Amino acid sequence: xxxxxxxxxxxxxFLLCGGSLARGADVLxxxxxxCDVGDVRHEGGARFETSRDCYIVSxxxxxxxxxNDAFHFVWKKISGDARVTADxxxxxxxGAPHRKACLLIRQSLAPDSLYADAALHxxxxxSLQYRESNGAPxxxxxxxxxxxxxxxxxxxxxxxxxxxxxxxxxxxPAGGAFRVSLEDxxxxxxxxxxxxxxxxxxxxxxxxxxxxxxxVSGAPSHGGSTLEVVDIRSKDRRAIYYTxxxxxxxxxxxxxxxxxxxxxxxxxxxxxxxxxxEMIDTGFAHHCDxxxxxxxxxxxxxxxxxxxxxxxxIYLLPLAGGAPRxxxxxxxxxxxxxxxxxxxxxxxxxRHGSYDVYTIPITGxxxxxxxxxxxxxxSPDYSPxxxxxxxxxxxxxxxxxxxxxxxxxxxxxxxxxxxHNWFPHPSPDGQWIVFLSYPKKVTRHPxxxxxxxxxxxxxxxxxxxxxxxFGGQGTINVPSWSPDSTQVAFVSYIPRY
Numbered sequence: 001x002x003x004x005x006x007x008x009x010x011x012x013x014f015l016l017c018g019g020s021l022a023r024g025a026d027v028l029x030x031x032x033x034x035c036d037v038g039d040v041r042h043e044g045g046a047r048f049e050t051s052r053d054c055y056i057v058s059x060x061x062x063x064x065x066x067x068n069d070a071f072h073f074v075w076k077k078i079s080g081d082a083r084v085t086a087d088x089x090x091x092x093x094x095g096a097p098h099r100k101a102c103l104l105i106r107q108s109l110a111p112d113s114l115y116a117d118a119a120l121h122x123x124x125x126x127s128l129q130y131r132e133s134n135g136a137p138x139x140x141x142x143x144x145x146x147x148x149x150x151x152x153x154x155x156x157x158x159x160x161x162x163x164x165x166x167x168x169x170x171x172x173p174a175g176g177a178f179r180v181s182l183e184d185x186x187x188x189x190x191x192x193x194x195x196x197x198x199x200x201x202x203x204x205x206x207x208x209x210x211x212x213x214x215x216v217s218g219a220p221s222h223g224g225s226t227l228e229v230v231d232i233r234s235k236d237r238r239a240i241y242y243t244x245x246x247x248x249x250x251x252x253x254x255x256x257x258x259x260x261x262x263x264x265x266x267x268x269x270x271x272x273x274x275x276x277x278e279m280i281d282t283g284f285a286h287h288c289d290x291x292x293x294x295x296x297x298x299x300x301x302x303x304x305x306x307x308x309x310x311x312x313x314i315y316l317l318p319l320a321g322g323a324p325r326x327x328x329x330x331x332x333x334x335x336x337x338x339x340x341x342x343x344x345x346x347x348x349x350x351r352h353g354s355y356d357v358y359t360i361p362i363t364g365x366x367x368x369x370x371x372x373x374x375x376x377x378x379s380p381d382y383s384p385x386x387x388x389x390x391x392x393x394x395x396x397x398x399x400x401x402x403x404x405x406x407x408x409x410x411x412x413x414x415x416x417x418x419x420h421n422w423f424p425h426p427s428p429d430g431q432w433i434v435f436l437s438y439p440k441k442v443t444r445h446p447x448x449x450x451x452x453x454x455x456x457x458x459x460x461x462x463x464x465x466x467x468x469x470f471g472g473q474g475t476i477n478v479p480s481w482s483p484d485s486t487q488v489a490f491v492s493y494i495p496r497y
Contacts, residue, residue, distance in 0.1 A: 027291035029055060030210060031189055032076040036060070037069055038111030044072025044192065056091075057101070059192030060199065062127070064100065064119070065138045068111040070197070073104065075189035081213040084188050085152040085171070086205040088120045096195035097123035101203030103153045105160060107185040111132070116180055117191065118153040118162040122201070126151070128162040132468075141176035141228070141237040144274045148174075150207075154183065155176060157216040158450075159470060159495050173494050175226030175239030179450060179468045206316055216497040220470065222246060222448055223496025226252050227259060227270065229487045230467050232432065232455055236342030237467060240274050240489075249290035250489040252482050253319075254298035259489055262288050267303065279320030284308070290477040291335045294319065296342045302327075302335045304347075314347060316362065325459050327364050332401070336388065336478065337381040339406070344381035357391050359406070370408030381479060383426045383458070390414070390424040390433060393449055401435055415456070415463070427485040433458050434466065434488050436476050447473040453490060470495045 028034060028398030029048035036044050040080040042060035049056065084103045092099065102117040116130040119140075124147035127140040141162075148164035152171050166376060188210055194201040227241040228251055240259070241247075247268075252261040259270045261281070265287045268277040286307040286341035289312070292303035301319055306312045311331035315324035320328065330349065337346035342362070349367065350356045357380045360367040371377040375395035382389055388403045394403070396413055399420040404411040415421050422445050426433055437452045438445070453466040468491040469475070480489040 015496075028074065030076070030208065031074050034072065034074040034189075035109060037071055037073050037109055037191075039068075040070050040072070041197050044200070046072070046074045046190070052206065054204050054210075055190055055208060056202065056204055057190050057192045058200050059194060060197065060201075061193045061195075062197040063098075063195055064102070064117070064191070064193045064450065065132075067135050067137055069113075069115070069193070071102075071191045073106075073109070073187075073189055073191045075104070075106075075109075075187045075212065077185040077187055078210070078212070079184035079186075080215060081155050081157070082188060083152055083154040083211045084209070085150070085211070086190070086208040087150050089149075089204045089206075090120065090122050091202045091204055091472050092122065095199060095201050097121065098125070099195040099201040100191075100193050101201075101205070102129075102191040102193070103151055104155060104187070104189050104191045105182065106154055106184055106189075107134070109187070113316065114180065114182065116153060116155075116160040116178075118151045120147065120151060120203075122195075122208060126162075126164065126174070128153070128174070128178070128482075130180060132178070132180055139172075139178075139235055139237070139405040141178070141239060142241050143174040144241065145174065154213070154257075155180075156213065156495060156497055157220065158426035161218075161494060173224055173226070173242055173244035175224075176228055176237055176492060177470055177494055180209055218497070220448065220495030220497050222231065223494040225474075226433075226488065226492050226494070227261065228467075228492055229482070230453065230490050232434075232466060233486070235466055241270055241277070246474070249292065249477040250480050250491060251293050251478055252480055252489050254406070254483055256296060256483045260292065260294070260301070261491070262290050262292060266399055267292060267301070280319075282316075282317060282324045283321075285315060285317075285324050286459075287335070290474050291347075292371075293335065293338060293478045294308060295338055296340055302338060302345055304332075304334050306332075307482060314345060314360075327360060327362065328367065329364075330367065332360075333367075334378075336379050339382050340384055340386045344406075348378045348380065357389065357408075359389075368408075370404065371411070377402075379423045379477070381425050382426045384428055384430045386427075391424060392422050392424060392435075398440065399438075401433070419452075421454075425476070425481060425488075427481050427482060429485040431485065432456070432460055434476070434481070436472070438472065442472075447471070447474050448493060448495075451475065453488065467492075469493075 044059035059072030099122040106115040150165040152163040163171040449472040
């Protein structure tokens with residue numbers, strides 16, 4: 001790899017300013033060097049204006065995306081955890097909508113380096129972009145705000161996340177975090193990309209702070225919840241809603257307009273475009289958990305609640321809210337699936353110390369036990385054609401995905417790997433199964449763990465990773481596919497040390 005000559009000119013800055021080149025040690029301010037990264041047609045540059053405490057950075061380059069980047073980078077090398085913060089303005093009034101000004105964390109100056117950035121685009125799009133290994137494709141988590149004036153990117157332990165702030169408000173997480181394996185030392189700094197090989201873009205970074213953070217100790221805990229969606233083709237993520245509260249288990253309504261999730265023992269609805277959640281009237285039921293979902297016709301909600309006598313039972317409720325109708329009498333019963341004809345519910349029940357999959361008519365009555373292995377069997381969900389019930393079971397010695405016929409016959413193991421796999425959900429078009437995977441050292445399905453969302457063809461084939469995140473319990477307990485089978489909704493958590 002031959003880097004541009006400017007990468008070796010430490011302590012120099014180049015900026016075409018009034019027909020002359022700006023030079024000098026103070027040009028870089030708090031940073032150690034600058035260079036063009038990747039293949040650029042026009043040399044970039046920067047200057048530091050001491051009186052205004054700001055950096056003016058110009059860069060060319062066709063993109064910072066896919067497996068290679070091209071941009072101008074003002075940088076310093078550091079070790080340990082850190083946060084980079086700045087007020088950012090894209091100064092050009094014209095240019096590519098996706099020209100970008102970035103706060104960067106980067107392993108090396110190679111164009112295909114592992115990296116993460118908090119990127120403000122010319123059209124206001126703000127996203128956390130990342131390449132998790134050298135030469136890998138770039139992914140992103142889009143924020144649910146446009147053009148916030150202040151941004152930060154933070155590395156804590158094995159995670160990177162982005163924070164944003166409006167004028168005169170404190171920084172807060174934009175939602176979404178991802179795992180990245182950076183080695184000390186690494187680069188932090190400011191970057192500008194024109195998103196056009198023939199153009200040069202310019203941005204202003206003011207009140208820049210590079211803040212070392214204390215070393216992490218112990219396992220991280222919950223530091224806020226983000227309702228996200230991930231596109232199963234691009235694997236790009238989008239943050240819909242962030243809160244410091246614990247939220248769990250989003251359903252996607254059948255009209256594609258709203259999400260339903262649980263918080264503080266209640267059920268809430270939220271527009272897919274984001275906004276403020278609205279509480280659903282669940283009558284006496286004030287201890288709802290993360291087991292809830294919509295009927296095939298979209299008019300009713302099934303959910304589990306323990307308000308009465310402290311026992312987890314399954315209830316039905318009109319989607320508009322009202323008085324819950326009890327379905328099960330034996331406890332605990334945790335709802336998980338609804339048959340395609342709308343007549344049966346599938347659930348996990350604990351009876352005499354054994355967790356098994358059961359079904360029961362929506363009118364109530366006698367429950368039917370489908371699994372009898374005395375292994376831990378959980379999380380049943382029907383395929384959209386009604387031919388199978390998918391579930392997870394530890395019958396083989398490790399929690400894996402299984403399926404069976406709706407009467408419990410022909411039980412067969414679907415996955416067999418080194419992970420503990422939970423919560424299988426078939427897509428509405430019947431083509432895919434999404435599920436949650438824990439490392440093999442983690443038992444049951446606790447919260448606040450390093451987990452993955454994974455995707456496999458329903459017909460069999462290679463399993464693909466959709467997202468790596470900090471989550472677990474509450475991430476994807478219930479069916480959460482978009483109606484068109486192109487996206488999956490889930491909850492991730494911000495790690496707090």
